[in-house]
Amino acid sequence: MSRRTMKIFRENSLSIVATLLFAACLVGQALVGRVVYNDDAAQHGAASLGLWAYLGSGDFIEAVFENWESEFLQMALFVVLTRFLRQKGSSESKSLDEPEEVDVDPRGTKPNPKAPWPVRRGGVVLTLYEHSLSVSLFFLFALSFVFHVYGGMLVHNQNERWHGGHRLDFMGFLRSAELWQQSFQNWQSEFLSVAVLVVLTIFLRERGSAQSKPVAAPFDSTD
Secondary structure, three states: OOHHHHHHHHHHHHHHHHHHHHHHHHHHHHHHHHHHHHHHHHHOOOOOOOHHHHHOOHHHHHHHHHHHHHHHHHHHHHHHHHHHOOOOOOOOOOOOOOOOHHHOOHHHOOOOOOOOHHHHHOHHHHHHHOOHHHHHHHHHHHHHHHHHHHHHHHHHHHHHHHHOOOOOOHHHHHOOHHHHHHHHHHHHHHHHHHHHHHHHHHHOOOOOOOOOOOOOOOOOOOO
């Protein structure tokens, strides 16, 4: 690789690797999901789907966005809750007593010429920008939830068509126990993983990770 390419990878390796892992898993999900769908369709005497058609099916849409929905909800709430709540000894928590740099209101500081333009602009733009992370995550959660409902509706109606049952429209599926069972099933696992990470970082370490305290830090250290 050229020096420039190596520099770009070094500076962005975390996002690049995470994106590549995401893409690989999504492709894998599409390939094996299509096989599972076609096996099920064959058992009901229905036509099989090609890969492109499967990507537009309710089966794929529901499976993808059902998971995205829970991830974005987890991240959005974690971002917001860590503003106000603390966990003594956890690397995922702010200090119990001392103010931190993330709490500083840029309105009361000397303007930084390299600061993002909303900070330099001030006013309503700055007010929106200082909450833009949580707003964006909640928006992605809401968008994923809508697609989850849509994909779930298609899957439900397809199953009802195969078995001669009752079909639902978007609002009907939104009110269904089937949808909320799927959502709560995913949400509870996401919040469990957050709680486990918060507590484990009190006692356990991963040297070199930004998500861990220093190896020699005391258990009760929250800084």
